[in-house]
Amino acid sequence: MSDLKDLNGFDNEENEELYETIIMTDDEGNEVEFIVVDSAEDSGNSYLLVIEAGQDEEDEDDVEAFIFKETQENDESYVYDIIEDEKEFERIAALFQSSGDDYDIELD
Secondary structure (H helix, E strand, C coil): CCCEEEEECCCHHHHHHHCCEEEEECCCCCEEEEEEEEEEEECCEEEEEEEECCCCCCCCCCEEEEEEEEEEEECCEEEEEECCCHHHHHHHHHHHHHHCCCCEEEEC
């Protein structure tokens, strides 16, 4: 199952200041900043389409993106994980594909 997508039409340097950012901790304890490109609700679940902040891409029209699913809410903090179920991933990727006015998504 592929968790990565190419996000075309999102110029990260120009738009980075216009979007909300979140800080997540990876499995090794490192903090990683992500730019929230879009969000969606489906079947009572919340999802984020994000790109890693500060990506140094040669081709700004081809940016690697991720979809995170909200798995837990604690007061004012949220826990997001990568979608493990392939069918759920494909359904949510299609949801973002159909709603993305400012970007195009191509699945790897």
